[in-house]
Amino acid sequence: MKEGDKQKFIESYDTYAESIFRYCYLRVHDRERARELMQETFTKTWEYLVAGKSIDSLKSFLYKVAHNLSVNEVVRHKSVSLDELEETVGFEPKDEERASPEEDTEISLLLSKMKELSPKDQELLSLRFMSGLAISEMSEILGEKPNTITVRVKRALEELREKIKPQ
Amino acid sequence: MKDIESQFKDIKSKITLSSAEKDFHRGEIMNFMEAHPAKPAASIKSPFFTWGQFLQRHYALAAFMLLILGGTGVLTSANGAKPGDALFGVKVNMLERARIVLSFDQASKTSLEVKFIDERLKEFAEWSTNEDASPEEVATLSNTLASQILKVHDDIAVLRDNQDLDGALVAASDLQSTLAAHAEVLGQIDPKEASVDVVNSITDTVEDSLLLTKGIVDSVAGEMTSSVDDAISSETVDTKQQEVSETIENISKDIIEDSTNLDSNDKETIQDSLDNIAGLLSEADIKNKRGSSTEAFILSTQADQEANKLRISIEAEQQFGINSVDDSEGDTPPQQE
Numbered sequence: 001m002k003e004g005d006k007q008k009f010i011e012s013y014d015t016y017a018e019s020i021f022r023y024c025y026l027r028v029h030d031r032e033r034a035r036e037l038m039q040e041t042f043t044k045t046w047e048y049l050v051a052g053k054s055i056d057s058l059k060s061f062l063y064k065v066a067h068n069l070s071v072n073e074v075v076r077h078k079s080v081s082l083d084e085l086e087e088t089v090g091f092e093p094k095d096e097e098r099a100s101p102e103e104d105t106e107i108s109l110l111l112s113k114m115k116e117l118s119p120k121d122q123e124l125l126s127l128r129f130m131s132g133l134a135i136s137e138m139s140e141i142l143g144e145k146p147n148t149i150t151v152r153v154k155r156a157l158e159e160l161r162e163k164i165k166p167q
Numbered sequence: 168m169k170d171i172e173s174q175f176k177d178i179k180s181k182i183t184l185s186s187a188e189k190d191f192h193r194g195e196i197m198n199f200m201e202a203h204p205a206k207p208a209a210s211i212k213s214p215f216f217t218w219g220q221f222l223q224r225h226y227a228l229a230a231f232m233l234l235i236l237g238g239t240g241v242l243t244s245a246n247g248a249k250p251g252d253a254l255f256g257v258k259v260n261m262l263e264r265a266r267i268v269l270s271f272d273q274a275s276k277t278s279l280e281v282k283f284i285d286e287r288l289k290e291f292a293e294w295s296t297n298e299d300a301s302p303e304e305v306a307t308l309s310n311t312l313a314s315q316i317l318k319v320h321d322d323i324a325v326l327r328d329n330q331d332l333d334g335a336l337v338a339a340s341d342l343q344s345t346l347a348a349h350a351e352v353l354g355q356i357d358p359k360e361a362s363v364d365v366v367n368s369i370t371d372t373v374e375d376s377l378l379l380t381k382g383i384v385d386s387v388a389g390e391m392t393s394s395v396d397d398a399i400s401s402e403t404v405d406t407k408q409q410e411v412s413e414t415i416e417n418i419s420k421d422i423i424e425d426s427t428n429l430d431s432n433d434k435e436t437i438q439d440s441l442d443n444i445a446g447l448l449s450e451a452d453i454k455n456k457r458g459s460s461t462e463a464f465i466l467s468t469q470a471d472q473e474a475n476k477l478r479i480s481i482e483a484e485q486q487f488g489i490n491s492v493d494d495s496e497g498d499t500p501p502q503q504e
Contacts, residue, residue, distance in 0.1 A: 046203060132327075
């Protein structure tokens with residue numbers, strides 16, 4: 001492996017660390033654990049590469065690894081309910097970026113309503129709107145056809161809209 | 168209450184790593200990399216665009232396709248293929264795709280994709296006047312259209328990721344303009360009973376996509392105005408104005424001269440629209456000269472939308488007999504073949 005490849009990998013960390021962290025956070029709802037999972041995503045990917053295997057799209061591969069690690073994490077901690085997570089962990093914006101109470105209420109409402117969706121739908125919305133992934137990238141990560149992803153994202157978004165609509 | 172997309176954006180901006188956290192994990196990962204040195208065969212493809220990748224893959228493939236298609240004469244025949252023709256699939260899946268792949272950069276690629284969406288919608292308008300079109304042809308057209316619109320949305324996201332906000336705004340406003348113009352024409356179609364569901368379905372697709380695209384335009388414009396460094400360049404405004412001028416020129420030369428389907432009401436409506444467009448362009452020019460390039464771009468985009476709406480309405484009226492330029496009573500009845 002060339003020295004330049006190491007540099008490329010570190011550049012990839014600088015590019016994707018934030019969005020992988022966000023993706024993990026929205027799956028496990030725990031900031032510290034999300035940081036660990038983000039780091040593990042990069043070290044696992046590095047292990048894969050040094051084993052002599054090649055990767056076509058590093059971005060998609062990183063999300064695939066993060067997806068698998070998060071699924072394992074959620075299964076491991078299944079005994080903790082989502083409601084419990086919301087109460088104990090809650091929404092944790094950085095102190096210096098704290099929004100107005102109204103904005104925080106809106107965001108908390110959105111997050112709590114998102115948790116009422118199926119885990120698959122939560123993941124779809126998170127990948128599409130929080131990670132900003134293209135449909136083609138989501139298709140590669142989740143192993144489903146682009147049309148299926150499009151329809152499911154649209155449905156999940158509609159369902160979420162219905163849930164947050166004032167009664 | 169903010170819309171969901173804005174709230175997602177808020178959440179996105181709040182779930183972040185601090186610089187210290189990012190540096191800490193970078194250090195940990197670098198230590199891990201040192202402890203796990205690579206074997207010689209390992210290969211990482213850069214996540215960033217390189218000319219090498221372009222030439223190795225897409226360019227070579229597209230050039231090969233064009234060579235084969237051109238050499239066999241299929242190219243010329245496929246170019247004019249309509250839905251239902253045997254070569255329609257070749258045109259959409261190979262010819263148009265090859266042209267997109269051969270585009271010089273992401274912005275030109277997206278612009279070409281918008282042009283092809285315009286083509287699909289024109290084909291649909293033509294289909295709506297053709298009794299022989301089969302449900303399969305319409306389904307093909309509808310699926311192709313939906314996936315092409317989706318592709319443009321994805322490509323706009325890529326432009327934004329690449330910090331090409333100028334390019335993203337131009338592409339999004341072009342798409343908005345095209346969809347808005349066609350939505351108007353679709354609203355004027357009086358479909359045969361058997362085609363009502365199909366026309367409604369395509370109209371829904373276009374209207375939903377238009378709403379989504381408007382959201383994207385607002386979001387990109389908001390992103391640009393929130394950063395002084397990312398204000399739109401006056402060259403982009405000039406390019407947009409040039410596009411509008413060309414559209415008007417084409418309307419004047421190619422369409423108004425052949426005005427067999429246009430009555431006096433239509434001509435009056437066209438003249439009003441042209442005056443309105445000229446007014447918007449002149450206002451944009453003044454703003455641009457005063458250095459308000461973003462405002463100038465927004466005015467030019469409105470002019471572009473008006474011009475596209477006019478062009479598509481005239482084409483629909485002349486070519487397919489859809490009464491779309493001026494739908495008031497007293498219009499010449501649509502001519503059916």
